[in-house]
Amino acid sequence: MKPKVYITRKLPDQVITQIRERFEVKMWEEEETPVTYEVLENEIQEVDGLLCLLTETVDESLIKKAKNLKIIANMAVGFNNIDLESATKHGIMVTNTPGVLTETTADLTFALLMATARRLIEASYYLENGDWKTWSPMQLTGQDIHGATLGIIGLGRIGEALVKRAKGFDMKVIYYNRSRKAEQEKKLGITYKSFENVLKESDFICLMVPYTPDTINLIGENELSLMKKNAILINTARGGIVDEDALYHALENKEIWGAGLDVFEKEPVPLDHPLLALPNVVSLPHIGSASIATRLKMADLAITNLIAGLQGDTPPNLLNK
Numbered sequence: 606m607k608p609k610v611y612i613t614r615k616l617p618d619q620v621i622t623q624i625r626e627r628f629e630v631k632m633w634e635e636e637e638t639p640v641t642y643e644v645l646e647n648e649i650q651e652v653d654g655l656l657c658l659l660t661e662t663v664d665e666s667l668i669k670k671a672k673n674l675k676i677i678a679n680m681a682v683g684f685n686n687i688d689l690e691s692a693t694k695h696g697i698m699v700t701n702t703p704g705v706l707t708e709t710t711a712d713l714t715f716a717l718l719m720a721t722a723r724r725l726i727e728a729s730y731y732l733e734n735g736d737w738k739t740w741s742p743m744q745l746t747g748q749d750i751h752g753a754t755l756g757i758i759g760l761g762r763i764g765e766a767l768v769k770r771a772k773g774f775d776m777k778v779i780y781y782n783r784s785r786k787a788e789q790e791k792k793l794g795i796t797y798k799s800f801e802n803v804l805k806e807s808d809f810i811c812l813m814v815p816y817t818p819d820t821i822n823l824i825g826e827n828e829l830s831l832m833k834k835n836a837i838l839i840n841t842a843r844g845g846i847v848d849e850d851a852l853y854h855a856l857e858n859k860e861i862w863g864a865g866l867d868v869f870e871k872e873p874v875p876l877d878h879p880l881l882a883l884p885n886v887v888s889l890p891h892i893g894s895a896s897i898a899t900r901l902k903m904a905d906l907a908i909t910n911l912i913a914g915l916q917g918d919t920p921p922n923l924l925n926k
């Protein structure tokens with residue numbers, strides 16, 4: 606009998622053919638609606654493998670319902686949606702998809718930085734709304750990117766890829782990371798600073814840390830108060846890393862200059878969220894890794910992990926310790 610697999614979202618045929626040959630596959634057929642917790646609770650009971658997205662909360666109560674589950678393959682590099690500790694306790698492997706989305710996410714992070722600094726979205730609406738009556742000296746003026754100081758909080762793969770883009774714009778790059786990375790400092794021409802000093806000295810602050818109990822509300826009222834008046838905060842990591850109320854007040858009171866947000870504490874972000882009403886916020890619907898090629902690679906890698914795990918091999922991106 607073939608092992609059973611449940612896939613929580615419709616994936617392109619070209620990537621799932623290889624698992625259809627090996628496994629009995631059931632898939633949530635919707636593209637724009639996530640599988641409900643109730644459906645997942647039911648499906649997880651009998652399957653050997655689960656391929657899920659960051660939209661699915663795989664918590665202890667769900668994990669306990671699984672009788673045969675051997676592997677949870679997450680199609681994302683972040684895995685805060687899965688209770689890894691509980692999975693490990695129940696002998697279930699958990700995998701993610703690092704590496705394949707690094708450059709694409711760095712591209713988007715830099716694009717968001719530029720769009721926020723130069724008010725691209727606001728300017729486009731300005732034109733479309735018929736507000737463009739003349740060219741004028743200080744109309745829609747923003748912040749310079751070239752020559753500015755970029756502060757990266759969390760120098761992982763995506764942080765390093767971001768440095769390459771910043772260097773192309775003659776930016777000075779400083780970073781904070783839990784452990785200092787001497788080799789990267791030399792190779793990339795970047796400078797290590799304390800967390801507080803990165804906040805104090807940067808014109809742009811990019812959050813590139815994973816979402817863990819240690820990084821919940823990492824940026825709150827106190828941290829925002831340390832930033833420069835012209836600072837722009839960019840978050841393409843996870844919404845919960847920033848205290849959104851504190852950010853709203855800092856932006857509203859012009860304590861910092863702007864924010865570019867690809868992620869929110871609650872996603873999809875409610876349309877009446879106060880941050881969305883601010884002109885100095887550029888908001889995106891969590892599209893950091895959204896290039897066609899990268900999303901196909903992420904699906905492929907999740908499948909590779911799933912196949913390895915169900916064949917009794919060690920998956921290439923095993924997260925359990």
Ligand code: DGY
Pocket residue numbers: 659680681682683684706842893894
């Ligand atoms: C991830 O992989 O964790 C991103 O947030 C989506 O690509």
